[in-house]
Amino acid sequence: MELRLENLTKIFTNKNGQETKAVDSLDITIESGTLVGLLGPSGCGKSTTLFMIAGLVKPTTGKIFFGDDDVTKLAPEKRGIGLVFQNYALYPHMTVFKNILFPLENMDVPRDEAFERVKAMANLVGIGELLDRKPSQLSGGQQQRVAIARALVKKPRVLLLDEPLSNLDARLRLQMREEIKRIQRETGITTIFVTHDQEEAMSISDKMVVLDFGKEQQYDPPQDMYNSPDNLFVAKFLGNPPINSFEAEVKNKKLIINEKPFMQVNIPDGLYDVGMRPENFRVKEDGFQTTVKEIFHIGRDTMIHFDFNGKNVRALVDSESINDKQKTVNLTIKTERVYLFDKQTGKVVNHG
Amino acid sequence: MDKKLFEKSKKIEKITFIFDILAIIAYIALFLILFNLLELPPVVDGRMNLDILQFMTPTYEFLGSTLDKWQMNSIISIIIIFMVVNIPMLAVNMKRNSTKTIYEINSYSAASKFVQAVINLLSFNIVSAVLRTYNTFITIKFVKGYNVKEFFKSIIPAIKNTIAKRKAKRAQVIEDNADDYSSSLKKNIRRQTTIHTFRLLGTYLFLVLMALIIIIPFYWMVLTSLKDFTGATTNNPEFYIGISRWNWINYKVVLTELNFGLYIKNTVIVAVFSTVGTIITTILAAYAFARIEFKGRELLFSILIMTMMIPGELYIITNFITVSKNGLGWVGMPTGQNQYFLAMIIPFVTSISYIFFLRQNFKQIPESLYKAARVDGCSDFKYLTRVMVPIASPTIFTITILNVFSSWNAYIWPRIITGVGGQEGQNYWLISNALRDTAFVQEGGKVMYNLQIAASALVTVPLLIVFFAFRKYIMNGIGRSGTKG
Numbered sequence A: 001m002e003l004r005l006e007n008l009t010k011i012f013t014n015k016n017g018q019e020t021k022a023v024d025s026l027d028i029t030i031e032s033g034t035l036v037g038l039l040g041p042s043g044c045g046k047s048t049t050l051f052m053i054a055g056l057v058k059p060t061t062g063k064i065f066f067g068d069d070d071v072t073k074l075a076p077e078k079r080g081i082g083l084v085f086q087n088y089a090l091y092p093h094m095t096v097f098k099n100i101l102f103p104l105e106n107m108d109v110p111r112d113e114a115f116e117r118v119k120a121m122a123n124l125v126g127i128g129e130l131l132d133r134k135p136s137q138l139s140g141g142q143q144q145r146v147a148i149a150r151a152l153v154k155k156p157r158v159l160l161l162d163e164p165l166s167n168l169d170a171r172l173r174l175q176m177r178e179e180i181k182r183i184q185r186e187t188g189i190t191t192i193f194v195t196h197d198q199e200e201a202m203s204i205s206d207k208m209v210v211l212d213f214g215k216e217q218q219y220d221p222p223q224d225m226y227n228s229p230d231n232l233f234v235a236k237f238l239g240n241p242p243i244n245s246f247e248a249e250v251k252n253k254k255l256i257i258n259e260k261p262f263m264q265v266n267i268p269d270g271l272y273d274v275g276m277r278p279e280n281f282r283v284k285e286d287g288f289q290t291t292v293k294e295i296f297h298i299g300r301d302t303m304i305h306f307d308f309n310g311k312n313v314r315a316l317v318d319s320e321s322i323n324d325k326q327k328t329v330n331l332t333i334k335t336e337r338v339y340l341f342d343k344q345t346g347k348v349v350n351h352g
Numbered sequence B: 001m002d003k004k005l006f007e008k009s010k011k012i013e014k015i016t017f018i019f020d021i022l023a024i025i026a027y028i029a030l031f032l033i034l035f036n037l038l039e040l041p042p043v044v045d046g047r048m049n050l051d052i053l054q055f056m057t058p059t060y061e062f063l064g065s066t067l068d069k070w071q072m073n074s075i076i077s078i079i080i081i082f083m084v085v086n087i088p089m090l091a092v093n094m095k096r097n098s099t100k101t102i103y104e105i106n107s108y109s110a111a112s113k114f115v116q117a118v119i120n121l122l123s124f125n126i127v128s129a130v131l132r133t134y135n136t137f138i139t140i141k142f143v144k145g146y147n148v149k150e151f152f153k154s155i156i157p158a159i160k161n162t163i164a165k166r167k168a169k170r171a172q173v174i175e176d177n178a179d180d181y182s183s184s185l186k187k188n189i190r191r192q193t194t195i196h197t198f199r200l201l202g203t204y205l206f207l208v209l210m211a212l213i214i215i216i217p218f219y220w221m222v223l224t225s226l227k228d229f230t231g232a233t234t235n236n237p238e239f240y241i242g243i244s245r246w247n248w249i250n251y252k253v254v255l256t257e258l259n260f261g262l263y264i265k266n267t268v269i270v271a272v273f274s275t276v277g278t279i280i281t282t283i284l285a286a287y288a289f290a291r292i293e294f295k296g297r298e299l300l301f302s303i304l305i306m307t308m309m310i311p312g313e314l315y316i317i318t319n320f321i322t323v324s325k326n327g328l329g330w331v332g333m334p335t336g337q338n339q340y341f342l343a344m345i346i347p348f349v350t351s352i353s354y355i356f357f358l359r360q361n362f363k364q365i366p367e368s369l370y371k372a373a374r375v376d377g378c379s380d381f382k383y384l385t386r387v388m389v390p391i392a393s394p395t396i397f398t399i400t401i402l403n404v405f406s407s408w409n410a411y412i413w414p415r416i417i418t419g420v421g422g423q424e425g426q427n428y429w430l431i432s433n434a435l436r437d438t439a440f441v442q443e444g445g446k447v448m449y450n451l452q453i454a455a456s457a458l459v460t461v462p463l464l465i466v467f468f469a470f471r472k473y474i475m476n477g478i479g480r481s482g483t484k485g
Helices: A046-054 A096-106 A111-125 A140-152 A170-187 A198-204 A222-227 A232-237 B003-037 B050-055 B069-099 B107-122 B126-144 B148-178 B180-226 B229-233 B249-257 B260-290 B297-307 B312-323 B340-348 B352-363 B367-375 B380-391 B393-409 B412-418 B422-426 B431-437 B449-480
Strands: A003-013 A019-030 A035-039 A061-066 A081-084 A158-162 A190-195 A207-212 A215-220 A244-251 A254-257 A260-264 A270-276 A282-298 A301-308 A311-318 A328-332 A338-342 B060-062 B065-067
Touching: A003 A046, A019 A046, A019 A207, A019 A215, A035 A046, A035 A198, A046 A081, A046 A158, A046 A190, A046 B367, A081 A140, A081 B367, A096 A111, A096 A140, A111 A140, A111 A170, A140 A158, A140 A170, A158 A170, A170 A198, A190 A198, A198 A222, A207 A222, A207 A232, A215 A222, A215 A232, A232 A244, A232 A270, A232 A338, A244 A301, A244 A311, A282 A311, B003 B060, B003 B069, B003 B126, B050 B229, B050 B249, B065 B069, B069 B107, B107 B126, B126 B148, B180 B249, B180 B449, B229 B449, B249 B260, B249 B449, B260 B297, B260 B340, B260 B352, B260 B380, B260 B393, B260 B431, B260 B449, B297 B352, B312 B340, B312 B412, B340 B412, B352 B393, B367 B380, B380 B393, B393 B431, B393 B449, B412 B422, B412 B431, B431 B449
Parallel strands: A035 A190, A035 A207, A081 A158, A158 A190
Antiparallel strands: A003 A019, A003 A061, A207 A215, A244 A254, A244 A270, A254 A260, A270 A338, A282 A301, A282 A328, A301 A311, B060 B065
């Protein structure tokens, strides 16, 4: 089922009458059966957006459509959504079985059918043997699965996940990530996944939304977004180590770095923000010469620090292409991997 | 370790419980029958002549044999002792059996089973005694792997072994004397051990002394309540009396002639209804103040908290006017139109301190549970009953017990209410009023102290039992809600 947000806005007003725009006119259409990651730094309105879709928070203005139905004013239980919380929110006094059964009980599903569905769902998420336990007797990953089973058992139209992996340890997180992806594929349910971890979002999502201060920055498949960011914020937010950004001037359609022309660009003259991802640099004899400040070996790769226009820039290159004693190194970077952003708006100017 | 043996032992223990329960039911039934048989003094001029209570020597026909007063007293006393020993034993055993794991079984559990078997035997519960003895051997087999025969054979070698070990140790000590440094070290260790032992001894002596100081009044109360009038008022009171002289008839007189049966019934009615009311209002109010958002919530809550600052005695008069004939008309009306129970229950069906206490507890339940329940299609009321109340059940249980306690102990309000309306009001006395106002005085100004003490024992003992059974919850509640309650 398609999910559409139209001009969705949420303004919180505190006691002194100060207004905070948590979500700012969001317009997103989420295609049926896709897994969309909602990504952004903390406090950017991801969870608020999610709770508005769930119906737990009332939007100030704007509309939410599930397919063709306007659900903006509908109560949460009538929207047909499954919600998984960051802390799982399992009922501590109920067994796993009763936890999963609880939503069905509220929907007055006949007893036998309900039991059947609970068991089927428990097997799908892989907790078939744990049904008699209490949540406190489960590990984090298992609790997570119970929460997902409870969200899915009522056959929701949309599954909403609110930072579901942030309470797990690193290895379990990887495993659960794949697990969520598998469950989503098997059920074919439209899913929204909120996270602040860009790697997590990129690996799991079909498409990603990046939010900043409640504003949509970009809505694209993860790899597209990584390779052609719409603006400086997205470019900076994605990627680890983060993108190098520094100021540079364009003169006569040439980008000037360290007072030397670096490359040909087809944009008007002026001052721009330049973004270059560390891993896009290559060591090549005919490249741009830089003075090496520091070298760090990190296993497969080597990190080189050097100056571009007075800013420290990092390049991630193959370990074999450089040795420790080198004072200078010649680097190249593909033209399409250099991003130039407008100084005022932050929009990219040499892409798309 | 054989897990099957453990399971078997547990199963046998469960079967033993059935016989324990049967035995306890038998004790209670026997006690009730005998207690009913006890003969009260004759009624003269509409008033029981309590003076002759101690001089009566009735005989009783029971199961084809004739028992005199002393034998009857002894039999009832023995049954009561059986109950006092067996009921707590059963309760503790049941609790332990359900939580015991395979790692907690050792030689001591076998020994404790054996001791319990002996106790069962002494209290004529032969089936349980046999089962427990059997279970003892299963436990021995489980812990040590000995059969019954092997076990008995192993006793003497084990004792010999221990003695031999002791001797060897002593011999070693003598041999080791050579080294100066090590001998001084040993001396030090010995001195340390001695000091430690003495300190422990001192601590426990002190604790025992303190416990005695607390226990003696209770012991004295129960003892006096069982004495006859002369025994209770003599100048040289006995500190111990034989079981044949435990006059259980005192309790019968208190319950029937002095109407304490009725007063206990009244108290139970008031306690149950006011507690049920308190729990309902407390849960609803605490939920509203903790979760539901409405205008003026904080203000309303602070006003409620403010009323806690006013001492309860201050609104007694206004409350009384409210329930009296100028207000709701529950008391002070002509005979037959008064609603004493309503007047005693309704003003106490809510409690601000418990609302506060429970609200804090509700607030600790994560908000996300509420959101999850909302998404799951759960209404507010269902969320309250299905999620909040079960999670907060220990607190609610604490509130229940504390409230029962305070209803049981309530004095001023019931005294004022039942003081209105003469004889009719007297029929609605609660035990605390009855203790104070019942005439234990006989003609000629003789106060029946033994009966009075029997009445107070009757009031105190149920509370003590409740306290010992639920002291965890009570301490919890008092600790968290301050001293109120």
